[in-house]
Amino acid sequence: MKITRRSLLAGAPLAAGVVVAGVPCFAFAEAAPVKFRYLASRGGISPHELADELGYYKGLGVELENVGYVGGGPESLFALASGNVDIGSAATPAVINSISGGNDFVAAYPSNGINKDVRSVFYVLEDSPIKSIADIAGKTISVNTLGAHLDYTVREALHSVGLPPDAANLVVVPGPQLEQTLRSRQVDIAGLGYWQATFAGALVDHGGVRGVFNDTDVLGEIAGGFVVLRRDFIAANSDAARNFVEQSARASDWSQKNPDEARKVLADILNRRGENGDLARYWTGFGLREKAQATDRDIDFWVSILERDGRLGKGKLKAADILYRSGETKTN
Numbered sequence: 001m002k003i004t005r006r007s008l009l010a011g012a013p014l015a016a017g018v019v020v021a022g023v024p025c026f027a028f029a030e031a032a033p034v035k036f037r038y039l040a041s042r043g044g045i046s047p048h049e050l051a052d053e054l055g056y057y058k059g060l061g062v063e064l065e066n067v068g069y070v071g072g073g074p075e076s077l078f079a080l081a082s083g084n085v086d087i088g089s090a091a092t093p094a095v096i097n098s099i100s101g102g103n104d105f106v107a108a109y110p111s112n113g114i115n116k117d118v119r120s121v122f123y124v125l126e127d128s129p130i131k132s133i134a135d136i137a138g139k140t141i142s143v144n145t146l147g148a149h150l151d152y153t154v155r156e157a158l159h160s161v162g163l164p165p166d167a168a169n170l171v172v173v174p175g176p177q178l179e180q181t182l183r184s185r186q187v188d189i190a191g192l193g194y195w196q197a198t199f200a201g202a203l204v205d206h207g208g209v210r211g212v213f214n215d216t217d218v219l220g221e222i223a224g225g226f227v228v229l230r231r232d233f234i235a236a237n238s239d240a241a242r243n244f245v246e247q248s249a250r251a252s253d254w255s256q257k258n259p260d261e262a263r264k265v266l267a268d269i270l271n272r273r274g275e276n277g278d279l280a281r282y283w284t285g286f287g288l289r290e291k292a293q294a295t296d297r298d299i300d301f302w303v304s305i306l307e308r309d310g311r312l313g314k315g316k317l318k319a320a321d322i323l324y325r326s327g328e329t330k331t332n
Contacts, residue, residue: 057247
C-alpha cells in the first residue's frame with residue numbers, strides 16, 4: 001500500500017465510512033477478538049466509539065483501542081496506510097484521492113451525514129462585513145486541516161459563485177482554539193465542522209457571532225465522510241469487519257432514538273479523555289440515515305467534482321469501487 005502526504009492533500013477531503021446496506025441482522029463472532037486501533041477526534045466521537053461504549057461489540061470478536069488523537073482526515077488516512085491504525089476516518093474527497101493514489105482502502109460506513117440539523121457552519125463576528133459566500137474571497141478562514149471536508153466545502157462554495165477555488169486563504173487551527181482565534185480577529189471566518197458541534201455550540205452560546213453559510217447549503221444532504229478500513233484487513237478479519245460495521249450502525253440508530261442519553265455517554269467519554277464534558281450538551285448527533293446506509297451519490301458527487309477539477313481521471317473510480325459490501329473479501 002502506498003500513500004503520501006502529497007497524494008492526500010492533492011485530492012479531496014471528506015470523511016470516509018462504511019456501507020451497511022444489506023447487512024444481515026445477525027452477527028458473527030471470531031475465535032479471538034480482533035483489535036481495531038483508531039485515533040480519536042477532540043470534542044466528538046464516531047459511531048464505533050459509541051458502539052464500544054454501549055457494549056455492542058462484546059462477544060463479537062471486535063476490540064477497539066484508542067491510540068491517540070488526530071488533527072484531521074488526511075492524517076488519519078496516512079496512519080491507516082502506514083499500519084499505525086486499523087481504522088481511518090476522513091472526508092469523502094480525501095478518501096477518493098487516497099484510493100486513486102494507490103491505497104487499497106474501503107469506505108466502510110459514513111462517519112457522519114450533513115443535513116438541516118447536522119452540518120458544518122462558517123462563522124464570523126457579528127460586526128463583520130462578510131455577508132455571503134461572494135464576500136469570502138481574499139479572507140482568512142480557519143479549518144481543522146487542509147485537504148479535508150472544510151477545505152473542499154470552501155472550494156465548492158467559491159466555485160458556486162464563479163470564484164477560483166483558491167480565492168480564500170485557509171489556515172489550520174485546532175478545534176479547541178477556533179473560538180479564540182475568531183474573537184481575537186486572527187481569522188476572518190471560523191469553519192466548524194459537523195464533527196465539531198460541541199465547539200460550535202459553545203461559540204454560538206457565547207454570543208456575538210453569526211453563520212455566513214454551511215456545507216448543506218453548498219453540498220446538499222450527503223454523507224459528511226467515511227470510516228475507512230484496509231481491504232486486506234477486511235479479507236483477514238471478515239466476520240470482525242462485518243460486526244464492526246453492523247454494530248456501529250446500530251449505535252448510530254440508538255443515538256437518534258436516545259439523543260439525551262447519547263449526550264450523557266459523550267460527556268463521560270470527554271471527561272475520561274480530560275476534555276470538557278460539559279460541551280456534550282451541544283452535540284447534534286451523527287446525522288446518518290437509518291442503519292448508517294450510504295448511497296452511490298455520497299461517493300459519485302465528489303468523484304464528478306474531482307474529475308471536473310482535473311484531480312481524478314475520468315471514469316477511474318465509481319462508488320462500487322469504494323464502498324464496503326458485507327461479506328466482501330476480494331483484494332485488488
